[in-house]
Amino acid sequence: MTPTCAPATTIQSRFVDEFGGGGSADGVPRAGVGGGGDAERLARVGLGRVIEPGDLAALKVFEGVGVVEMWERLRRQEVGTERWVTRMAKVEPERDLERAAAVGARFVIPGDDEWPEQVEVLAEAGQLSRRAGVPFGLWVRGPAHLRQVLEQSVAIVGARACSSYGSHVAGELAAGLSGKGYAVVSGGAYGIDAAAHRGALSIGGVTVAVLACGVDKSYPRSNSALFSRIVEQGLVVSELSPGCSPSKLRFLARNRLIAAASQGTLIVEAAVRSGALNSAGWAEQCGRPVMAVPGPITSRMSEGSHLLIRERDAVLVTDVPEIIEAVSPLGTGLTSYRHSPKTPFDELSHELRRTLDAVPVQTPAPTHRIATTAGLDLPTTQDALEALTALNLVHQSATGWCLTRQPG
Amino acid sequence: MTPTCAPATTIQSRFVDEFGGGGSADGVPRAGVGGGGDAERLARVGLGRVIEPGDLAALKVFEGVGVVEMWERLRRQEVGTERWVTRMAKVEPERDLERAAAVGARFVIPGDDEWPEQVEVLAEAGQLSRRAGVPFGLWVRGPAHLRQVLEQSVAIVGARACSSYGSHVAGELAAGLSGKGYAVVSGGAYGIDAAAHRGALSIGGVTVAVLACGVDKSYPRSNSALFSRIVEQGLVVSELSPGCSPSKLRFLARNRLIAAASQGTLIVEAAVRSGALNSAGWAEQCGRPVMAVPGPITSRMSEGSHLLIRERDAVLVTDVPEIIEAVSPLGTGLTSYRHSPKTPFDELSHELRRTLDAVPVQTPAPTHRIATTAGLDLPTTQDALEALTALNLVHQSATGWCLTRQPG
Structure with missing residues (x-):
């Protein structure tokens, strides 16, 4: 995409609100009063205008220096690269705050x-x-x-x-x-x-x-x-x-x-x-x-x-x-381990499950063969097969038992 | 799916090849001769017929016993659950091998x-x-x-x-x-x-x-x-x-x-x-x-x-x-770290990259503003902008420079 190049303007002149609507200043929280007083707030507005986010040079030059002191040093031109000096000439923190307030914006600072x-x-x-x-x-x-x-x-x-x-x-x-x-x-x-x-x-x-x-x-x-x-x-x-x-x-x-x-x-x-x-x-x-x-x-x-x-x-x-x-912090907000919905299989007793596992998928087998495979005696197997039939899990034909559903 | 239940048959009678075609015995590798001789092979065929895969009882009963000995004990009915005994009555390993060979199947064993x-x-x-x-x-x-x-x-x-x-x-x-x-x-x-x-x-x-x-x-x-x-x-x-x-x-x-x-x-x-x-x-x-x-x-x-x-x-x-x-074993078969195709950005010098990063996306800026943001002097910035124009990465209008493509 090639954006159309609109006429350039200076940074101070661009306070036309570009949002399509809404965003009035009514009912909007105001900047709190806890934050370091006017001097600090103004210093921070100014510093934000002059120094690009994450400007490494600024981080180094002002290491360990408070923001009000940073701002004073910049104003007195005691420190500064060419790019800061150029911008300093045009900064008016009070007007930035006023113009922001006009579009319903506040400036939030530490404190x-x-x-x-x-x-x-x-x-x-x-x-x-x-x-x-x-x-x-x-x-x-x-x-x-x-x-x-x-x-x-x-x-x-x-x-x-x-x-x-x-x-x-x-x-x-x-x-x-x-x-x-x-x-x-x-x-x-x-x-x-x-x-x-x-x-x-x-x-x-x-x-x-x-x-x-x-x-x-x-x-x-x-x-x-x-x-x-x-x-x-x-x-x-x-x-x-x-x-x-x-x-x-x-x-x-x-x-x-x-x-x-x-x-x-x-x-x-x-x-x-x-x-x-x-x-x-x-x-x-x-x-x-x-x-x-x-x-x-x-x-x-x-x-x-x-x-x-x-x-x-x-x-x-x-x-x-x-x-x-x-x-969430470790051990909180845990999600339950994901399972698919419970199936009738989940509720089966040990004998039912063993019997079911031994029933052929496709070719019916007589009860004694299923008992052999399952390792259960004949009466137990017979009871289990009847219970499984009631659950519609196995199916009896003339020649024996096979599964109703195909596993895989 | 409910499979239709075909008539049951005994395990020995089911050597009808169900595959749709192919699978002739011609040109098929034969069981190797290295594997423990006929006795072991026949014992293994028989054991595979009688004992279900992963039968825990068998694993326990025959722990530390060789397969030929296992087979002998089963044949002599010295050990065995009811399910093994029932199956033993019908096992004929030689015939299993013959019938398998008839559909082109071989029996592969350790050795x-x-x-x-x-x-x-x-x-x-x-x-x-x-x-x-x-x-x-x-x-x-x-x-x-x-x-x-x-x-x-x-x-x-x-x-x-x-x-x-x-x-x-x-x-x-x-x-x-x-x-x-x-x-x-x-x-x-x-x-x-x-x-x-x-x-x-x-x-x-x-x-x-x-x-x-x-x-x-x-x-x-x-x-x-x-x-x-x-x-x-x-x-x-x-x-x-x-x-x-x-x-x-x-x-x-x-x-x-x-x-x-x-x-x-x-x-x-x-x-x-x-x-x-x-x-x-x-x-x-x-x-x-x-x-x-x-x-x-x-x-x-x-x-x-x-x-x-x-x-x-x-x-x-x-x-x-x-x-x-x-x-693959650790450190071999490594795939290269996935990157998207190289872009013109990859080849840029440090100055070109700094300059490019400082060019506005939308509203053109004059050269001196870009130089300020990039932290470069004016001649360097001017040269860089011209090089970037040649690469079609930036675009000059009457009011300044902006990007040709929009980053995000």
Whole structure:
């Protein structure tokens, strides 16, 4: 797909809300008052505007430095690469907050009641990958409470160019998880992501779209109606400042946030190289379970899922209870071992079972032959055969007994 | 299915060859001369006729006793349950051998060149399950050399009531394994078994049908044309004497033989309760790899495969190289890590890649903005953008650069 290239604008001028509707500021939680006061909040807004998610240079330069001090040093130009300096010239944190409020977005930071502490795992994951790092804050739109919602949440991600199987399965599992009180987190992309969001919405569940652009932007554009539904019923979240456009770096950084924010990441369909596998890698790094839905081996779209199960110890899951088991603490949320429905065979006594096992499939045998094979005496065998006849498991003809159903 | 009950006959009278055609005695390997002489061969024929496969009582009574001695004790009625005594009255090993030869069948015993020693693993597996035990000998029909064929062989088994997906996959994998010189072992049942046999036959490969009845019997009947093709091109094998009919006990015993005879067992499709899962259990007990083909989670027929992968450490396999890797000794037969076809992205230099990652997806950005995001100087960025344009990865409009393809 070749996107049409719309006229460029500066980052500050892009506060036109691109969502198709909804998302008014009414009834929306406000940023909590617990979070470090105005200075810290403004510093975090500014830092989020200047420093790209997971910027390794920033992580190094500011190691051990508080955010307010970081922000002061940047403002005084005591530190900084060319790219930070260029951006500093245009940053106005107060206006960012005002403009965000105008589209119903709030900025959630550590210490706020809504802050999801689990994303701080990214401080450690940063040791492993150059794109880690804890977000300075999260821009949030929608009526749900970010922390509470994410406390019981599963990420469902996968291919944009998914099959109808993948889209069906993503929707069903998302709806099923919603029904069990889990929020469904995804990336708002075409395909599996959209199917997962829609599945949750379809039963009135809460879904969280984590974007690789500002929360006032709609990417992909044609999902704008979906985003406006999510804003009414769940949450749209991004660490990128309002107005920011997506780039590949930002998609990859977004994937880390999805993995860190949810209790586990489920890949429904993915090609062997795909953003979904990147998400799985982040979940591993964050110590979150990685799950994958199998599919036909004839489908390229299931190759990534199968690879994860084969090579990277992802848990194969086929239904909602298995997903809940995987994301629950060890020994809790266990699903029962799967059995097919009970059959009459399950209830048979030892003698009945031995007799049944000795009855021929095809060519009838007389009672004494069955007794011989079963190792039972004749009266016992005779009684057993009559009981089995009553259960319609064996069948008597003029020449002897054979099975009613064919085993194999 | 309710089989019609044909008139009963005694075990000795059933030497009518039920196969649709083929299977003449011409050009068929003869029983080797290495195997313990006539006395042992006749003893083994007789024991196979009297003692059911995996008869635990026999295993106990005759522990540490040679087969010739076992046979003598039975003949002298020094030992024996009622069931053995009843059968002893009718056993004529010489006539069994003659009648088998008349339909082109031979009896292979330990010491014969064709004897597949790996089935002796069942002597140990017997400690774990009451239906184990090494066959006294194997009735074999067909031109192939049993031992040589089984040395490189994979069992492919599964549901009788399989889906078209399962049947397709079983056939394709069987054909692929045949093409790599592997014999395909299965049980001759409807569904997955038949598809596996046919897949091997379709490319002129060797396939081995291990039956739960005599090698002159065709069960299921409607597979008789398939069996006669297998007898021409591969092998039909059974530990049951000619004329024996299948029973559930014999199906279960047959499964142990398939598992022990092959290098590994692949389950293509299976319901949660099925003979295929019994086969997998036997393969585990015999120390052979268990493999399973995933499928749609919406298909009941894949539930058994998924259960094996989730709960019993079966190896998820999706193609022939992965199967060969699983059945090969550790560190050999490795398949290459699966990647999708190389893309232009793979070949990019560090600068090109950094630049590309910084180009917006949708809204064009001018060169200096991209340089800022990428952390590169302007001339380097300009050069990189031109190189990326030549590769058709980025696209320049009046207002700046954006990606040609949308990542996600």
